[in-house]
Amino acid sequence: MAAPRLPPLPSVRDLLRLYRLRAVQQLSQNFLLDGGTCSRLARAAGPLRDAHVCEVGPGPGSVTRAVLAQRPASLTLVEKDTRFLPALLMLREAAAPCPVNIVAGDVLRYDMSATFPVEPTPWEQPCTSAYIIGNLPFSISTPLVVRWLRDISRREGAWRTGRVRMALTFQKEVGERMAAEAGDEQRCRLSVVAQAFCHVQYRFTIGGHVFTPRPRVDAAAVVLTPLRQPRIPLHFRTVEKVARCLFHMRQKTIVSGAGWPRCAAWQILYPEPARSQLALDTLALADLDATCRPYQ
Secondary structure (H helix, E strand, O other): OOOOOOOOOOHHHHOOOHOOOOOOHHHHOOOOOOOOHHHHHHHOOOEEEEEEEEEOOOOOOOHHHHHHOOOOOOOEEEEHHHHHHHHHHHHHOOOOOOOOOEEOOOOOOOOHHHHHOOOOOOOOOOOOEEEEEEEHHHHHHHHHHHHHHHHHHHOOOOOOOOOEEEEEEEEEEHHHHHHOOOOOOOOHHHOOOOOOOOEEEEEEEEEEEHHOOOOOOOOOEEEEEOOOOOOOOOHHHHHHHHHHHHHOOOOOOOHHHOOOOOOOHHHHHOOOHHHHHHHHHHHHOOOOOOOOOOOO
């Protein structure tokens, strides 16, 4: 059955003109105004009917409309730029009886632990009926997803009640790196960390022409599904540090990253004076060729 439609509303482009809203370059804003792409992103997350959804950075509400068209049980909007509040309040009025909670704040500082009113679900069970969706500003997409991966590893924040799936946009190159398998030259620290705790799917490319203003690069829609059991059974901090050290010099041999003597303190895996030998011993224990490259 087709999802019920929202009441007639001004188009997003009309709202931008009405409230004289322009993208702020300092906030890395690019409005996604193409309705078909917004619907495709909403559907990529999963079955939103009667689900609980949190949208990050809704802006003027293009993706929000696509989410509401699926008739979720509830919707939370986290938006830093208060210029968009009138447009979002209009959507909230039109969305009744679906409750829409608008949070005016920075998502990097927002505590998501109480976002989803769902019963706790064991991690061994299927994903919860909760989803995170967002057309993320490119400038915060990587630090934000790294923070969320840390929360997933600890089962904190939005993931304290179970496995919450995410459908997010990234710069195309970042999306490709997140999904890159071992041996792919795009393989990087983010690939290792993301795939250690999530199943990463590069769903589709979003051409820059559907954004306003048009960015210099295309975007990617990526779906991250937390794994029942992490691929690397170690603390997030350990996984992230090792990956960061090894990929610090991605074009050099892997032993260079593990035992390189001239690094900042946070990049050092082993203390002097046995750093080089310990790096070789570790690679031998891991059955890795010390002359291979990190992405291999």
